[in-house]
Amino acid sequence: MDAKERFYRKFQSEVADIQDHIGRLGAVAIVGGERKDASDSILASLSQLSLEVADAAEFIPAYDQRTYSNTVKSLTDRLNDELARLAPPKPRFQFKKSAKAAASAASAPAKADHRLLRGVPDAKAPADASVVSSLPDSDTKNTKNYNAGIAASSDAIRRPSFSSAKEINIAGHTGLHIILPLSASRATASGSLTDLAGCAVDMSVPTSSEARGGGGAAFQSLMLRNIERSLVVVGHVSGPVHMTKLKNCVLVVASRQVRIHECYDVDIYLDVRSRPIIEDCKNMRFAPLPSTYSDRTDGSANQWDQVDDFKWLRAEPSPNWSVLPEAERLPESVWTDAVRGTGRSTEDVLKAVGI
Template sequence: METEEEEERLSLPTSNQTLTDPTLHQKHQSMLARLSNRHQTRVDNSLARRSDSDSNSPSSASAFLSRFSDSKRSIEAHIVQSRLDHPTDPSEVKSHLDSISASISDLEKLVAESSFFLPSYEVRSSLKAVSDLRQSLDNLSSELIPKKKFAFKNKASKRDPATEPKQTTTEEKSDSVSTSHEKLGFQVRDSPGFRDKKGEILVENFKGSEIGEFTVSDLDSCEVKLIGSVRALFVHRLRNCRVYAGPVIGSVLIDEAEGCVFVMASHQIRIHNAKGCDFYLRVRSRPIIEDSSGVRFAPYCLSYEGVEEDLRDASLDEETGNWANVDDFRWLRAVQSPNWSLLPENERVRMVNILDLGGGIEGN
């Protein structure tokens, strides 16, 4: 059967006809133009398909795995070498550990940026490897910078342990937070942050600071405002809180949140054990939820003076649309997980100016 293009070619007037009839000549030129446009369209579509195929080809995944493996081996070698030969000056030790931590964050960023073409199991495997590296670094940090032990010079009067209420020390609280995060492969130990607050407005400005990691933990009915960029953000045990955060260069980990609102921008966001929470996100990779229910998602909507510059510096100035592409690691069926949904537009808050939300207590 002849195609439409072939029929048009057959219906073209002969060269002798076009020379003697101006009308036929015009028709001839018009048909040639249409045929040329169709050919160019086919060429463009073919090139586009080839480009898409190349970007999602196995070679792209192979290139990622090769680069990931090389970086992972390099970081592991630095950690091993640091145990054998490390600086003795405490400030140099801290600088050395921060350098390794930054390399791990870069590796985590690589996973986030490559996740759109990687199979899910490769993403999970890579994230697990990054978590193991952070665990190794935390163990190294504990060896090189041991925790201070508290001691009392004067003996206290003897008391009956059975009748005394148990007092939780700051160190025990920190260890409790660390243990919880270890479930997801993270340890948060001695990092700056907000902890154990109720009904307060809490403000931290990272501009000009050297804070790499920040923790928000054990808050009830609080409003948290984080201005500027930080490398990693850990959120643990929040209830009825609102958290407004500038760009996070590495990753955000949220564990145990109920009835909260989060406005965040990050390269990677992992959410564990969240119930009835709304997330307004800008994220380079697909958000990950685990053991969560009733969580809803909408686009990032935070504003403060300098936010656009902060987003550019963190490579988060472009909207990827991934806030709407959520992976539920506990839901293995082909249909969408019932544990999350898009926040209806008529229920979304519009742009939130973080500086219009009132003052508060600065972080420690």
């Protein structure tokens, strides 16, 4: 594959990735600045993509470069339109009557002013009237802090139910063994695992065929970021999985698409319907999904070993990834006993998978 073809495939993949993120902005919470962080991340991706188009000028024709640039502009416009659509409505203003005006109004017949009803200031309002805003009611509904519950629990294995959550978010833990129960299948609209160290996390049960048969569903998308020295059994994802800044980890993933950035010394047991993509990674090793976690029925090919390194445009194979030798792959007994077993400490589980 020449450099021009590689760039085309990389560009198409990144465009699809950005479109997916823009389409999911409405599902990201405003509270805590999460939506702003998500939109900032999309803007950063668009900026990076624009720079990559400029850098590719040395090997792509000028016409193609203009086409790529126009696509980036269209994505930027779409993002701006989506942010405008999701922006909260502007508050309407009305005059608050002074004490003198209120007393006068109390002794006079009530008279509606259509301009005030529309939120237009009344030109005849008293000079000392003060302006107050009529703001929409805030959402006071409390949501359970599952991460606080995970941290506070003294159980050897944490089993957060996520039964009252809309999405699964596990963040900021060290040295914990976390297994999601079947009840978490109600919260698989999307998921994220961030800032974990020395953890073993198994999310396979809520997205299994058993859960899907009972009304549950595979994750629509999943994001993993800043994870070190950990085992993550992702489960099933109907959309993309994004992995960023993982080090010394073992992953088990079944998904439609996998994008991997800035990851080092990671073994991935994978079932994926499109070619995996890596960028800025080193010592990545790939193996097929263990049969313990496989329930594929569509007959499509597993492209676990068809990896594209978007930062390696040379003709020779990329040195940044390899196939995990069969002799070094973990046997099924490790997955069924050590990982799914309940009588082992977190360190025992990590040791069993070679971490």
